[in-house]
Amino acid sequence: MLFHLDEDLLALQEVARDVALERVGPHAALVDEEGVFPQESVDALVAAELHAVSIPEAYGGQGVSLLGSVVVAEQVARVCATSQQVTGANELFAIPLLLAASEEQKQRWLRPVADGSCLGAFALSEREAGSDVAAMRTRAVRDGDGWVLRGTKTWITNAGQAGVYVVFAVTDPDAGGRGISAFVVEARDEGMSFGALERKMGLKGSPTREVTFDDLRLPADRLVGAEGQGLRIALGTLDRTRAVVAGQAVGIAQGALDLALDYTRTRHQFGQPVASFQGVQFMLADMETAVRASRLLAYAAAEAAEVGADDMSLAGAAAKCFASDTAMSVTTDAVQLLGGAGYTRDFPAERMMRDAKITQIYEGTNQIQRIVIARALTR
Structure with a gap:
């Protein structure tokens, strides 16, 4: 492409x-x-x-x-x-x-x-503040020239493996979304602990844990941007990284399509390759069309974010939503095309199907993406 x-x-x-x-x-x-x-x-x-x-x-x-x-x-x-x-x-x-x-x-x-000497992590979500980011309860309270951080973040990728974390916390409880600020926490800081690994459907080797901050003290230079800018920073980040999630979803879908093509070309039934049957060909054609469309949406979203286009939020939401739905449908169809083999762990189709599901959920569920798109259109 x-x-x-x-x-x-x-x-x-x-x-x-x-x-x-x-x-x-x-x-x-x-x-x-x-x-x-x-x-x-x-x-x-x-x-x-x-x-x-x-x-x-x-x-x-x-x-x-x-x-x-x-x-x-x-x-x-x-x-x-x-x-x-x-x-x-x-x-x-x-x-x-x-x-x-x-x-x-x-x-x-x-x-x-x-330089690869440490991994990074992004700590935004909480059990009661997923899609409703402004409802977070993690607090950062001023203490002299610094801050004291208290609370728990959840669904944090690389928790326990990362060396540095961007953490979002409420610094002004009366200001709503404008009372959230961003901080950098280092793994060596005292007062940070991790929950057990989440037992996930897919992405099983990617560590996902809760992160708890128990009176973790931060110097003043850990505040990123101005106080109260945290929500704007978080949403600005997601406007950009949703294009990358779309790219991830395209990759999963393309991998599943590659596998389905190879399998249906080489497996024979009724004296001919499975790929020669029109019903199978139509499935493959729909899969290819959706993957191509998803890739173009992901590319367009990345370019919109790169230049700061007025519609970058809409572009990222549309790309993430469409590409992740495509990843789920294409991997499901790949399992179907492999038949019984697709339902076994001998082939990666079932792994791809499990991995695809999370792309419809994280960095904003696809229901939230549709809200973002609709609001942009009707504003």
């Missing part, structure tokens, strides 16, 4: 595809089966400098556009969505800093993520 990709992005796509096939894919089944952290895959992505491509060169990164992040996400998720999720959280950490942090803060915390 060449549309929108210049020579540099095509080269990046090829490198990401090769690394994914040769050094990430071989570990995917074991990572899922045993629910283990994909260390070999993460090491391979770090070695190839594919673990946080959008961090600017000024902070030790590759300085690739958001579209480049989407391209890499697709290629990695095509073989292992877990590995893409782990490294994708680096950008969830980095973007809030790029949007609002001081130069000193960027140098201090983006460089270790860029």
Whole structure:
């Protein structure tokens, strides 16, 4: 798929595809089966400098556009969505800093993520504040020149593995959404603890835990941006990373389509390849059409975010919503096309189907995305 990709992005796509096939894919089944952290895959992505491509060169990164992040996400998720999720959280950490942090803060915390010496994490959600972000209860209370952080975040990717976390907390309970601020917490800070690993349907090797802050003291320089800007920073981040989630969903769907094509071409029934039957061909045609449309929406959303277009929120919501619905439908159809084999763990179709489901839920459920789209249209 060449549309929108210049020579540099095509080269990046090829490198990401090769690394994914040769050094990430071989570990995917074991990572899922045993629910283990994909260390070999993460090491391979770090070695190839594919673990946080959008961090600017000024902070030790590759300085690739958001579209480049989407391209890499697709290629990695095509073989292992877990590995893409782990490294994708680096950008969830980095973007809030790029949007609002001081130069000193960027140098201090983006460089270790860029060089691969630590992973990043993004701590926004809570048990009672998922889609309703402004209902969060985690508090940051002023204490002299610093802050004291109390509360619990949930569904946090890389919790326990990450070295740095962007944490959102209420600093002014009377100000509603305008009373939320963003902070950086380091893994070595005293007062942070982690819950047990969540027992998830998919992405089993991506560590997801609750993070609890028990009177964790933060110096003043941990505040990112101005006090009260946290919700704006969080939503601005998600406006951008939803394009990457769309890329992840496209990768999962493309991987499932690749598998279904290979299987139906080589399996014979009634004396001919399964792919020769019109009913199967129509399914494959619909799968291909949806994947192509999803890819273009993901690319368009990345470009809209890159230039700060007025419709970037709508574009990101539309891409994430359509691509994740496509990932779910295409992986389901892939399982169907493989028949009994698709229902076994001998083939990756069922893993892809389980992994696809979360793309419809995180970074805003698809119901929330439809609200974002509808509000943009009727505003």
